[in-house]
Amino acid sequence: MEAILQGVEQWAWIGWLVLIALFLVIEMLTLDFTFLMLALGSTIGLVADLTGLPLWAQVIIAAIAAVAFILVLRPPLLKRLHRGEDPTKSNVDALIGLNGVVLLEVTTLTGQVKLSNGDTWTARVDSAAPVVTSLAPGAPVSVTRIEGATAYVRSVHD
Template sequence: MPGDVISTWAWVVWLALIVIFLIVEVLTLDFTFLMLSIGSFGGLVAGLLGAPWWVGILVAGILAMLLLFFLRPPLLHRLRRGGDPARTNVDALLGISGTVVLVFPDGRGQVKLANGETWTSRIGSPSSTDVLVEGEQVVVTSIDGATAVVVPADRHRTESEGATS
């Protein structure tokens, strides 16, 4: 008897899931909940064709997983194809050149970057030969919190040329 009640009202549950997943998809625009919604539609169709409720759940799960793994990635790729390739935020600072404005006596100082910002900085891999003086050219290799990690521009050029050889 409980199975009969579930089978009788399963279509309502499927419709509710479809609507909920579609609403969440409209808010996220990530295609994940769209795939779950289509999977739920498959469960609804299975139920309307007379399949038991557990078969509907199985159909919905398998269909949603297949869509998530095989349809969602190409859809996301097509959606983001025309996106702006410009790097932003911290990513935009990596590899940017700068000039030392405050001497690095203890491995720390300040540099003015090519974008006009002045950053507190430290030398990337300090060695006894790394002493940066005012006016020297540097390159940002990473950002550590609010500190730009820099190396002398001539060493950065040598390392990048060695990596491409």
């Protein structure tokens, strides 16, 4: 049993290299900097192995380093990455709060609205709207949420 443990400790550097490569590949797929921090922690574990520390110490040092990198280095990197993003809402997020007009009577089960951006949507009265159960054609509405292909609306006058 002791021979197996010595073999594992002797070849631990290969395990560290495999972990580093695995974390870097996952990081390339996720682009979240979490696995990059784990790869850096594994690099510290590799350095600890090359200095001759026992395997248990290598794992502890690598874990502490990875946690420190995640807590200290990752937040400013994420902030720098997202610095130049366009803050304009898009897709479904851009529809929330958009005004429109009822085309076909909107109830809690069915209806149709034309939004101010020109889109026509299947619509329902939002259950959170105050006691309104239907909206007549021509009534001005505002989108409160989108679920699938249905816009939930409320009267602008509420």
